[in-house]
Amino acid sequence: MPGMGHGRAKSLRAAALLAFVVLSILVSLLISSLQQFGARKTHFSTDAIPGDVEDSEPLRGALISQLQQRRREIIPLLLTHNHNDNDDGENRQPEEDLQSLDPMLDYSLWDEITLGSRKAHLDEMDCESLVDMRAVEVLGSGYTKVVVKVNLSGGQPVALKLVNEQGIDMGKCVEDFKDPKGCRELVSSKLQKEIVLLQRLKHPNVIKLRGHCAAGAGGQRGGGVTVILEQGNPLQMIQLLQSPWEDRFRVCLDLVRLLHFLSRSPLGSVALLDFQPRQFVTVSGALKLTDLDDASAAETPCRTDADCVLQFPHRNFTVPCSARGVCEGLNEKRNIYNAYRYFFTYLLPHQAPPGLTHLVDHIMNSTGDLKADINQTLEVFERILLLYKSGLHLDNLPASLTEDYTVMRGMGTSGSVEYRCWPSYSQQGCVLSVHSATEAAHICNSHSQCNSFSLTGQKTWTGRLLASFRSGFSHLVPDGVSEVYVKKINVPGNSMV
Numbered sequence: 394m395p396g397m398g399h400g401r402a403k404s405l406r407a408a409a410l411l412a413f414v415v416l417s418i419l420v421s422l423l424i425s426s427l428q429q430f431g432a433r434k435t436h437f438s439t440d441a442i443p444g445d446v447e448d449s450e451p452l453r454g455a456l457i458s459q460l461q462q463r464r465r466e467i468i469p470l471l472l473t474h475n476h477n478d479n480d481d482g483e484n485r486q487p488e489e490d491l492q493s494l495d496p497m498l499d500y501s502l503w504d505e506i507t508l509g510s511r512k513a514h515l516d517e518m519d520c521e522s523l524v525d526m527r528a529v530e531v532l533g534s535g536y537t538k539v540v541v542k543v544n545l546s547g548g549q550p551v552a553l554k555l556v557n558e559q560g561i562d563m564g565k566c567v568e569d570f571k572d573p574k575g576c577r578e579l580v581s582s583k584l585q586k587e588i589v590l591l592q593r594l595k596h597p598n599v600i601k602l603r604g605h606c607a608a609g610a611g612g613q614r615g616g617g618v619t620v621i622l623e624q625g626n627p628l629q630m631i632q633l634l635q636s637p638w639e640d641r642f643r644v645c646l647d648l649v650r651l652l653h654f655l656s657r658s659p660l661g662s663v664a665l666l667d668f669q670p671r672q673f674v675t676v677s678g679a680l681k682l683t684d685l686d687d688a689s690a691a692e693t694p695c696r697t698d699a700d701c702v703l704q705f706p707h708r709n710f711t712v713p714c715s716a717r718g719v720c721e722g723l724n725e726k727r728n729i730y731n732a733y734r735y736f737f738t739y740l741l742p743h744q745a746p747p748g749l750t751h752l753v754d755h756i757m758n759s760t761g762d763l764k765a766d767i768n769q770t771l772e773v774f775e776r777i778l779l780l781y782k783s784g785l786h787l788d789n790l791p792a793s794l795t796e797d798y799t800v801m802r803g804m805g806t807s808g809s810v811e812y813r814c815w816p817s818y819s820q821q822g823c824v825l826s827v828h829s830a831t832e833a834a835h836i837c838n839s840h841s842q843c844n845s846f847s848l849t850g851q852k853t854w855t856g857r858l859l860a861s862f863r864s865g866f867s868h869l870v871p872d873g874v875s876e877v878y879v880k881k882i883n884v885p886g887n888s889m890v
C-alpha cells in the first residue's frame with residue numbers, strides 16, 4: 394500500500410483486532426438473546442493454546458488432518474481461477490502459477506487468501522474497512538455461520554458472515570476435538586471456500602462479495618474469518634406466499650437465471666447440495682444466493698446409467714452415463730428438481746394471470762418430471778416475462794372497456810373510500826399492478842365495490858403500472874402525473890356509493 398507508514402498499518406491492524414473482539418462479544422450477546430436456529434451449548438472463548446494438553450495429541454492429529462482435507466478441497470477452486478480468468482486484469486507472477494500446480498506441496502496460495510493479502514480487486518474491503526463499525530442486529534444464522542448487519546464507519550451498511558460459535562458445526566467439532574481454536578479454524582475453512590466460490594461465481598443472482606478479513610493464525614479470533622457481503626433480507630417464504638404473483642414470479646425467474654449460469658459456470662456445472670430457501674436472500678426484490686459452502690462442481694463417475702440415480706423423497710430419476718464415464722447433466726438436473734420442489738410448487742401456479750397459465754403449467758410439468766433442461770426452462774420463463782411486460786397475454790381485452798369511465802388527467806383523489814383486495818401492494822386499500830387503463834377497467838368491473846381507480850405513474854419491477862382501486866372519494870386534487878378514472882353512472886350492473 395504506497396504512502397502508508399508501517400506504524401499506521403500496525404495501529405490500524407490493532408484497531409481492527411479490537412473491533413473483532415468487540416464484535417465477537419456483541420454477536421454472542423445478540424445470539425444468546427435470540428432463540429437460535431441450530432443452537433447448542435457452546436464453549437465460547439475458551440481458546441486452547443496448541444500443545445497445552447499433552448494427552449490430546451491424537452485428537453489434534455485428527456483435527457489437523459481434517460483441516461488439511463478441507464484445504465485440499467478448496468485449492469482446485471483456486472487453480473481453476475488461475476487458468477480461466479482472463480478478464481480481471483490481474484497479473485500473476487509465473488512462479489506463482491508453477492507453485493500452485495502442486496497443491497499437495499504448497500499452501501502459499503491458500504495462505505494468501507487466509508491472511509487477506511490477496512485482493513481480487515482494488516476496491517475490495519479488508520480488515521481496515523471494519524474499524525469503527527457498528528453492529529446493528531443478527532440477520533440470520535445456520536449450522537455453520539452467523540450473519541450480522543453492521544454499519545461501517547462511513548455509514549455504509551454491509552452484512553458480515555462469521556463462524557457461528559453456537560452452531561452445530563462448532564458444537565460438534567468442540568465435542569470431538571476439545572479444541573475451540575482449532576475448531577474455529579476448521580469451521581472457518583467453510584468461509585474460505587465460500588470466499589473463493591463468491592469470487593469465482595459472480596452473477597447478478599449471487600450475493601456480492603465486498604471483501605474479507607482474516608485475522609491470521611496469530612489473531613485474536615484464532616483463525617476466524619469474516620466475510621464482508623452486500624446486505625440482503627433473508628427470504629421469507631410465508632411472506633412471499635402472500636405477495637402478488639409478479640413478485641413470486643420474479644423470485645422463480647431469478648432462480649432459473651442463476652441455475653442457467655451455474656450449469657455452465659467457470660467451475661463447470663455446479664450443483665447446490667443444500668438447496669433450501671434459507672440459503673437465499675433478496676436485495677431490492679432480486680433473489681441472491683448467499684450460502685455457497687455446499688456448492689459442488691464435482692462430477693459423478695459412472696459405468697452404467699444405473700450409477701446415475703438422482704434420489705428425492707418422492708421421486709427418483711436416472712440420467713445417462715456418458716461415454717466419458719460421468720453422469721451427464723446430473724448437477725443441472727438436481728438443481729432444476731430442487732427449484733421445482735422448493736420454489737415453483739409454492740410460488741408459481743397460484744394466481745398466475747389467466748393468459749399465462751398454459752406456460753406456467755408447462756413449466757410445472759417439465760421441471761417436475763425433469764423433461765426440460767435449464768436452457769429450455771429459462772426460455773419459457775423469459776417468454777412469460779416478455780408477454781407479461783408487453784401485455785400480450787391480455788389480447789382478449791377490448792379497449793372499449795375504458796369507455797365506461799370518465800378520465801381526469803393530472804388529478805389525484807383525497808378522502809378515498811378504500812376497500813381491501815388480495816394480494817394488494819398496499820395494506821390499507823386495493824393496489825394492483827396493471828398493464829394499462831384497459832386492464833385496470835377490467836379489474837374494476839370485476840370488483841363489486843369498485844367505482845373508481847387511479848394510475849399514479851408508479852411502476853413495478855416489470856414496468857407495469859400500479860393502480861389503486863376504491864369505492865369512492867370526496868374530492869379531486871391536482872396531481873401532475875396521476876389519472877383518475879370514475880365509473881359512469883349509467884353503466885348496467887353498476888351501483889355508486
Ligand SMILES: Nc1ncnc2c1ncn2[C@@H]1O[C@H](COP(=O)(O)OP(=O)(O)O)[C@@H](O)[C@H]1O
Binds near residue numbers: 533552
Ligand atoms: N448477505 C446477507 N444478508 C442478509 N442475510 C443474510 C446474508 N447472508 C446470509 N444471511 C442470512 O444468514 C443465514 C445464515 O447464513 P448461511 O450462509 O446460510 O449460513 P449456514 O452455512 O450456517 O447455513 C441465512 O440463512 C440467511 O438468512
Ligand SMILES: *[C@@H]1O[C@H](CO)[C@@H](O)[C@H](O)[C@H]1NC(C)=O
Binds near residue numbers: 527544550
Ligand atoms: C445504521 O445505518 C442506518 C442508515 O444507513 C441507520 O438508520 C441506523 O440507525 C444505523 N444503526 C446504527 C446502530 O448505527
Ligand SMILES: *[C@@H]1O[C@H](CO)[C@@H](O)[C@H](O)[C@H]1NC(C)=O
Binds near residue numbers: 704707708709
Ligand atoms: C428411490 O430409490 C430408492 C433406492 O433405490 C428406493 O429405496 C426408493 O423407494 C425409491 N423411491 C421412489 C419414490 O421410487
Ligand SMILES: *[C@@H]1O[C@H](CO)[C@@H](O)[C@H](O)[C@H]1NC(C)=O
Binds near residue numbers: 757758761
Ligand atoms: C405432466 O403431464 C403428464 C401428462 O399430462 C402427467 O401425466 C404428469 O403427471 C404431469 N407431471 C407433473 C409433474 O405435473
Ligand SMILES: *[C@@H]1O[C@H](CO)[C@@H](O)[C@H](O)[C@H]1NC(C)=O
Binds near residue numbers: 766768
Ligand atoms: C444452453 O445455452 C448456452 C448459452 O446460453 C449454450 O452455450 C449451450 O450450448 C446450451 N445448451 C444446450 C444443451 O442447448
Ligand SMILES: [Mg+2]
Binds near residue numbers: 671
Ligand atoms: Mg445456510
